[in-house]
Amino acid sequence: MIHTPAQENCIKEISEQFHYLFDEEVIEEICKVGERKSIPADEMIIDVGDRVNFLPLILSGTIKIMTEDKQGDELLLYYLEFGDTCAVTINCCTRQSKSSIRAISETAVEMIVIPIEYLDSWMAKHQSWRNFILESYNSRLNEMIDALDNIVFNSLEDRVKKYIKEKVYITRSEDLDITHADIANDLHSSRVVISRIMKKLEKEGYISLGRGKLKYLRL
DNA sequence: ACATTAATTGTGT
């Protein structure tokens, strides 16, 4: 098979990062039809109600996935990271329905987007692709059950702790630039309540506080 | 360097 230099490059890059996920054929397919995209931080990628016509494959960076309720309040669902794809998107695409979620880049993101028309035939043709999709569904479902469990059964304080942990993990930094109001939005709570919890966590020595920032010490 | 203003955070009811 003949490749353009750009495709050669792409194959090299994807094989390096994804060889344990996909076999050769799938990687070639991805390079043929996939398009590489760079997204700056804090960019809205998909909004609620948008028609989605591509499937993202994250190379680096983090994407925040959330829903919106009738009152327009947001709730953080989960993050997408390296090697992830969006299970919700797969659903939307194959059923030709509109997005039920909003996706915003948390950091700068590098990704490959694949037009949806290829997904069906790949499912049939390539076992490693099939496994990838199913695996992605499975792990996301488990995460969601976890998150639901957390909301229903755990106190807001525990949710804040978990939130901070996640944030530290995805930014690879113990110093977070975030306001109490931001956290309140993500957790579907109010600023005042978050402030009180933050103060408590600081007193207990878990974090240290500053205006617009906090430092993770331990949990 | 100082004053003004806006944004964020703290606290009592």
Next chain:
DNA sequence: ACACAATTAATGT
């Protein structure tokens, strides 16, 4: 939940 006080950061003079 609301209101307001206190604190801090940003901006202009």
